[in-house]
Amino acid sequence: MSEKNSPPGSPKQNPDQNLETNPLPKDDSSLETIVRKIQDSMSLPKRHKFWETQPVGQFKDFGDTSLPEGPIEAPTPLSEVKQEPYNLPSPYEWTTCDMNSEETCTEVYNLLKNNYVEDDENMFRFNYSKEFLGWALRPPGYYKSWHIGVRAKASKKLVAFITGIPARIRVRNEVVKMAEINFLCVHKKLRSKRLAPVMIKEVTRRVHLENIWQATYTAGVVLPTPITTCQYWHRSLNPKKLIDVGFSRLGPRMTMSRTIKLYKLPDSPGTSGFRKMELRDVPAVTRLLRNYLSQFVVSPDFDENDVEHWLLPTEGVVDSYLVESPVTHDVTDFCSFYTLPSSILGNQNYSILKAAYSYYNVSTKTPLLQLMNDALIVAKQKDFDVFNALDVMHNEPFLKELKFGPGDGQLHYYLYNYRIQNALRPSELGLVLL
Numbered sequence: 083m084s085e086k087n088s089p090p091g092s093p094k095q096n097p098d099q100n101l102e103t104n105p106l107p108k109d110d111s112s113l114e115t116i117v118r119k120i121q122d123s124m125s126l127p128k129r130h131k132f133w134e135t136q137p138v139g140q141f142k143d144f145g146d147t148s149l150p151e152g153p154i155e156a157p158t159p160l161s162e163v164k165q166e167p168y169n170l171p172s173p174y175e176w177t178t179c180d181m182n183s184e185e186t187c188t189e190v191y192n193l194l195k196n197n198y199v200e201d202d203e204n205m206f207r208f209n210y211s212k213e214f215l216g217w218a219l220r221p222p223g224y225y226k227s228w229h230i231g232v233r234a235k236a237s238k239k240l241v242a243f244i245t246g247i248p249a250r251i252r253v254r255n256e257v258v259k260m261a262e263i264n265f266l267c268v269h270k271k272l273r274s275k276r277l278a279p280v281m282i283k284e285v286t287r288r289v290h291l292e293n294i295w296q297a298t299y300t301a302g303v304v305l306p307t308p309i310t311t312c313q314y315w316h317r318s319l320n321p322k323k324l325i326d327v328g329f330s331r332l333g334p335r336m337t338m339s340r341t342i343k344l345y346k347l348p349d350s351p352g353t354s355g356f357r358k359m360e361l362r363d364v365p366a367v368t369r370l371l372r373n374y375l376s377q378f379v380v381s382p383d384f385d386e387n388d389v390e391h392w393l394l395p396t397e398g399v400v401d402s403y404l405v406e407s408p409v410t411h412d413v414t415d416f417c418s419f420y421t422l423p424s425s426i427l428g429n430q431n432y433s434i435l436k437a438a439y440s441y442y443n444v445s446t447k448t449p450l451l452q453l454m455n456d457a458l459i460v461a462k463q464k465d466f467d468v469f470n471a472l473d474v475m476h477n478e479p480f481l482k483e484l485k486f487g488p489g490d491g492q493l494h495y496y497l498y499n500y501r502i503q504n505a506l507r508p509s510e511l512g513l514v515l516l
């Protein structure tokens with residue numbers, strides 16, 4: 083449930099906050115907002131009828147150090163896992179989405195394009211490309227049965243979706259087989275009918291059938307109980323467009339030309355030996371990455387197959403660069419970002435915001451600041467409008483230095499059926515979900 087409640091281009095984010103600009107005014111008058119504010123100010127714990135029944139860290143247990151870290155419930159024998167799908171309301175039926183089929187991929191693409199995550203002001207909506215979906219959902223060892231759709235029986239129209247992919251996730255010293263759950267989406271016309279819990283239960287059942295008992299996911303909403311809460315930061319690459327579409331606004335003492343100058347970048351990367359990653363680099367990048375990620379409390383346990391899939395450049399999906407020492411030819415540094423555009427809703431001049439998202443970055447010789455500045459430069463060369471990054475891993479220092487501005491949306495990370503005793507700082511997290 084990779085709910086990025088603050089998708090790229092969200093006007094809640096004010097990329098220029100530190101740079102003499104103002105946040106956009108917010109319309110805080112909806113009844114829901116008022117109720118939430120009252121609830122928040124009274125610190126009333128929100129009830130979660132569904133999540134309270136699930137093996138996840140519960141709010142009431144938060145900080146209880148007598149509870150052990152690790153699985154909350156033991157696995158059940160596979161023969162005891164429910165063999166039939168959960169019941170859907172009668173007008174709907176389950177479908178397994180074959181992401182190798184161009185036609186199915188198009189249906190999924192359209193469902194998400196029209197119904198997936200929007201910012202609070204409904205100005206932008208994620209627009210994952212078909213190529214991206216094919217990549218995100220078919221990593222090594224993926225299960226077709228974890229790509230789950232719901233269709234209207236009568237029209238056969240796809241109206242909901244949820245996915246899992248297998249991953250080895252390390253939590254402290256344990257490497258745990260997990261599902262990464264993502265792309266939970268219910269058609270706008272079918273919201274608030276408690277379809278999401280059925281979908282979550284169904285994907286959980288299918289994960290259990292593969293003898294996997296843990297999962298990880300992210301959401302923009304607070305559920306019981308985040309292992310950490312991160313913030314998106316945004317670096318303008320095309321400030322004029324970002325201002326024109328309402329992503330950011332001119333600061334009080336700023337003119338457009340001063341703003342453009344502020345964000346200007348050199349035409350090409352400055353680090354000698356900086357080049358695109360190639361297939362022959364997979365072993366070196368795997369070593370670099372494994373070594374780097376081992377210092378975080380939670381991170382993926384990548385092998386060479388994973389690195390080849392997740393980090394070898396794929397046009398319009400993922401970009402990776404590295405620094406090869408001109409002297410020793412050692413690969414000493416690495417940076418990567420993925421491509422996730424957003425539709426711009428109701429703007430006369432622009433329909434797509436092209437956003438790059440920081441993925442995994444490792445520096446051993448080139449200062450991280452310099453490496454990420456080169457990443458910004460290649461992103462600009464590739465015509466991205468904005469470069470987004472979470473404050474995970476060692477990102478925070480470069481965010482501030484490289485003119486990223488903080489967004490005000492948060493991204494919460496969760497584990498299913500795995501307890502950790504204390505929440506992590508974002509800098510202790512070494513995991514980026516798509």
Ligand SMILES: CC(C)(COP(=O)(O)OP(=O)(O)OC[C@H]1O[C@@H](n2cnc3c(N)ncnc32)[C@H](O)[C@@H]1OP(=O)(O)O)[C@@H](O)C(=O)NCCC(=O)NCCS
Nearest residue numbers: 083084085130131132133199267268273274275276277278
């Ligand atoms: C997220 C979405 C599928 C939820 O569906 P819905 O129709 O709004 O909600 P439903 O009535 O079906 O279910 C409500 C339950 O789902 C939970 N839920 C809502 N969003 C959730 C999320 N992102 N992850 C996990 N659970 C979520 C709610 O907390 C609630 O359970 P609770 O009573 O225990 O708190 C739907 O709003 C949607 O498609 N939104 C746009 C895309 C999106 O934000 N996807 C999430 C990406 S992670």
